[in-house]
Amino acid sequence: MATLTAPQLETDRPTPTPIEKVSIIISKGSFESVYPGLIMANGARMEGIEANVFFTFFGMDAINTKRNASMKVATVGNPGLHLPTWLGALPGVSALVTRMFNREMEKLDIPPIPEFLELLSDSGARLFACKATVDMFHLTKKDFIPQLEDIITVGQFYEMAAGGEIIFT
Amino acid sequence: MTDLLTLDLDRDAEGFLQQPEQWNREIGIAIARECGIAEMTARHWQVCEFMRNTYLANGAAPSIRTLGKESGVTVKELYQLFPKGPAKLAAKIGGIPKPHGCI
DSSP states (O other): OOOOOOOOOOSSOOOOOOOOEEEEEEOOOSHHHHHHHHHHHHHHHHTTOEEEEEEOGGGGGGGBTTTGGGOOOOOSSOGGGOOOHHHHTSTTHHHHHHHHHHHHHHHTTOOOHHHHHHHHHHTTOEEEEEHHHHHHTTOOGGGBOTTOOEEEOHHHHHHHHTTSEEEEO | OOOGGGSOOOBOTTOOBSOGGGOOHHHHHHHHHHTTOOOOOHHHHHHHHHHHHHHHHHSSOOOHHHHHHHSSSOHHHHHHHOTTOHHHHHHHHTTOOOOOOOO
16 A cells, blocks of 8 residues: 655755835724734834835725724624624624723734824835725825825736735735 | 954844843944944934843833834834844844844
């Protein structure tokens, strides 16, 4: 009978080239969907890696000044939370869970979303909004944080991302 | 000029000192030069010393957010002083182990 052997690891592989640029797309509009992208972008800058963040669809709430201070954790349709759906749907539950997350984040010195965006911009990360979404939601540059550099098309995004890694969240 | 190779320093693979007590300013200047910072200005020192003192006091290096708020140097200036990553470089030059936080 044929026996299966474990694949050999290539030990003489050349050292991989370090990442020099990342372009992160934030496409979802809940608290827990926005933070990972922001943390990844900040982490990139902290390593001296160039970072672009592109906000699209509901992810754009993160840069909308009327909405970004009050983003909530999705307590319905979020199996990772291990909350029964009926409980997650009760009034106030989403706000309560969000408050708990905020408290834990503060302990780790992770800033609230508006402050986080300032930190990112001061760190040299570039922030962009998606033109198609801006048009669809009838928004203008005035609806967004002052740190937003520009509203750009998908084509412009790819141009900007050239030569780097793209991360979709 | 301090030659790091002639000293018996306990450094990790990336060059972070593992024993902060082995550090002095001359070593800091030599590490800075290794990292491409030719001249350590008073502003550079302010950040490195804040980093080092916070580590020595708390056992953990401050986050970039705390650096920007409490070191007396803004986040913008931090990145001008240390373009390749302020927290990491200031820790290395300040003679403390590599910071482990994600922020």
